[in-house]
Amino acid sequence: MAKATRAGDAGVAVAYLRVSTEDQRLGPEAQRAAIEAWAARSRVTIVAWHVDQGVSGGTDIGDRPALVAALGELRATGAGVLVVAKRDRLARDVYVAATIERAAAACGARVAAADGAGNGETPADAFMRTILDGAAAYERALIRARTKAALAAKSARGERVGSVPYGARVAPDGRRLEADEAELATVAQARELAGRGLSLRRVAAELAARGVVSRTGRDFLPAQIARMIAA
Secondary structure, X not given: OOOOOOOOEEEEEEEEEEEOOOOOOOOHHHHHHHHHHHHHHHOOEEEEEEEEEOOOOOOOHHHOHHHHHHHHHHHHHOEEEEEXXXXXXXXXXXXXXXXXXXXHHHOOOEEEEOOOOOOOOOHHHHHHHHHHHHHHHHHHHHHHHHHHHHHXXXXXXXXXXXXXXXXXXXXXOOOOEEXXXXXXXXXXXXXXXXXXXXXXXXXXXXXXHXXXXXXXXXXXXXXXXXXXXXX
């Protein structure tokens, strides 16, 4: 017989925050504030915070380093709750949301939303979670559809579409790319640090210590550093 999972402490929680590149209406600061308010109301202690930046709501667990770390923290600390600001911060995919819930349960924890939606254990609460996950998936599809339509409109006007590689910017004509000297200087710094043998994570940390941030004003992620020095 399989050994039963030991339930974690319901008064201890690990916080998980997610910000996607498509929908950033609820940034990490707002998510943190919502979770802190929930913790104060519920008399729960947050023992760790984990943030996935630039991660889509449809991304699987294995491709979310902060979520993987958060799940590991549940076991390490004996926390009984994995808390998110809102249910859609967990995922914008019904299957992925269910997978994360099962992973948390395997660690002896439950998933809770700081806004309180669907947090209970009744059949009605379970039904509410299913509705919320479906609505989040629907909204994600709408966001993608709007983005696709906007890109098609730009293409029809002869404007450039697609991502602009780091170190470049769109020229005034809206079509060509031209060098961005400030970004190229950052690329040079990253390559110099990597050339010393520093890991991608160490390079990102060193750039942050120097006050060098990404286009969005946030610290660089190791994956961004990898693309930068490979270009």
